[in-house]
Amino acid sequence: MDIVFGEFLGFLQLSWQSAVMIILAGILLWLAIERNVEPVLLVPISAGCLLANIPLSGVVEAGGFLGILREVGINTELFPLLIFIGVGAMIDFEPFLQRPYTIFLGAAAQFGIFGTFFIAYLLGDGWLHIMDFSLQDAASIGVIGSADGPTSIYVSTVLQSKYIAAIVVAAYSYMAMVPIIQPPIIKAMCSKEERATEMTVTSGTVSRQTKILFPIVTILVVGLICPKATPLIGALMFGNLLRECGTVESLSSTAQNELANIVTILLGITVGGMMIGAEFLRPEVILVFALGIIAFSLDTIAGVLLGKLMYVVTKKKVNPMIGACGISAFPMSARVVQKLGLEANPHNHLLMHAAGSNTAGQIASVVAGGAMLMLIPMFAGG
Amino acid sequence: MVDALWILILGMAIVFAVLAILSIAMTLLERLPMFRDKQER
Numbered sequence: 001m002d003i004v005f006g007e008f009l010g011f012l013q014l015s016w017q018s019a020v021m022i023i024l025a026g027i028l029l030w031l032a033i034e035r036n037v038e039p040v041l042l043v044p045i046s047a048g049c050l051l052a053n054i055p056l057s058g059v060v061e062a063g064g065f066l067g068i069l070r071e072v073g074i075n076t077e078l079f080p081l082l083i084f085i086g087v088g089a090m091i092d093f094e095p096f097l098q099r100p101y102t103i104f105l106g107a108a109a110q111f112g113i114f115g116t117f118f119i120a121y122l123l124g125d126g127w128l129h130i131m132d133f134s135l136q137d138a139a140s141i142g143v144i145g146s147a148d149g150p151t152s153i154y155v156s157t158v159l160q161s162k163y164i165a166a167i168v169v170a171a172y173s174y175m176a177m178v179p180i181i182q183p184p185i186i187k188a189m190c191s192k193e194e195r196a197t198e199m200t201v202t203s204g205t206v207s208r209q210t211k212i213l214f215p216i217v218t219i220l221v222v223g224l225i226c227p228k229a230t231p232l233i234g235a236l237m238f239g240n241l242l243r244e245c246g247t248v249e250s251l252s253s254t255a256q257n258e259l260a261n262i263v264t265i266l267l268g269i270t271v272g273g274m275m276i277g278a279e280f281l282r283p284e285v286i287l288v289f290a291l292g293i294i295a296f297s298l299d300t301i302a303g304v305l306l307g308k309l310m311y312v313v314t315k316k317k318v319n320p321m322i323g324a325c326g327i328s329a330f331p332m333s334a335r336v337v338q339k340l341g342l343e344a345n346p347h348n349h350l351l352m353h354a355a356g357s358n359t360a361g362q363i364a365s366v367v368a369g370g371a372m373l374m375l376i377p378m379f380a381g382g
Numbered sequence: 383m384v385d386a387l388w389i390l391i392l393g394m395a396i397v398f399a400v401l402a403i404l405s406i407a408m409t410l411l412e413r414l415p416m417f418r419d420k421q422e423r
Binding site: 225 | 383385386387388389390392393394396397398399400401402403404405407408409411412
């Protein structure tokens, strides 16, 4: 009997790409456990990455454990939508509803999505042909700038991008790095006087009816104008309706805790399972990560620029830094601005204003994702 | 390349338009008497 050991001994089939990915999984686990960097996401992602790169295990193939999860959760776009129900139930939109003008800061900060798309497409099929980036790939890479994992997954899945794993990992990694990416840009763009600008505390609360109507009106407005955004905005606002209606406390609590946690585990390990060495270690993937930083930077620059315009128009009543929170990345971005505000002026409490812009950015990023899904098929001829 | 530029311009226009309408809708809703009454109380 001939025994071919290479057919059932995994280490004999271990490629250098798989070995590198196993080491990468180890580094991610170390960051999550020892350094406490986004452990809720990084532990499942690195576990998935580790499993996916064990040769001959079959876990990522059709019928394998992670293959099935990818088929039912990612390819059907189900996991990002379920996560959004949890996210919607966690977000209090009151800071935004008290300051409706912040919605424009959220809109401006979406320039990172479209600007990065433009750059990626020029590097790919649009002009230089240096990288294998189609219109769909460029759009999916641009959506890293939504600073929003579920939106990135949803858009890149619908557009069937080749780089979905890299896009998702980049989106989640850079969200954790917002406190590192944003401060230098904000400081370079805003003088100390601008950063020290105090904003008046908004008095009064938003009525319960308004809070209940907000998710319904948002679904109608966004859905009727930009229907491709309906699944995302629908899931987000459904979660928020559970929170605000006040009659389904148990459902709201389940969405915020059990549902969000279960789907985070499944989504994380599935995304990690997409980090297969032979597919992941390519020059294009490195460029996807570089473009991700550009997306976050452009988001911040565009938001701050509109903030500076508001600063001038309102005669120094708006601190331009809150424009940076339009990036979404809730709530890290608001915390960054609050910290920078206090550094420039110990009496400067910007958190609620920043949170308004931050939650506006959450809605704006979903609309931008929907706009991308609407525009790409039109221009791709599909 | 021109297509990409159009997508950039139209994309930002859609985002601003949708959010402006949402902002107007919410502001109008806040001004309805039924809401103001509740808030005053």
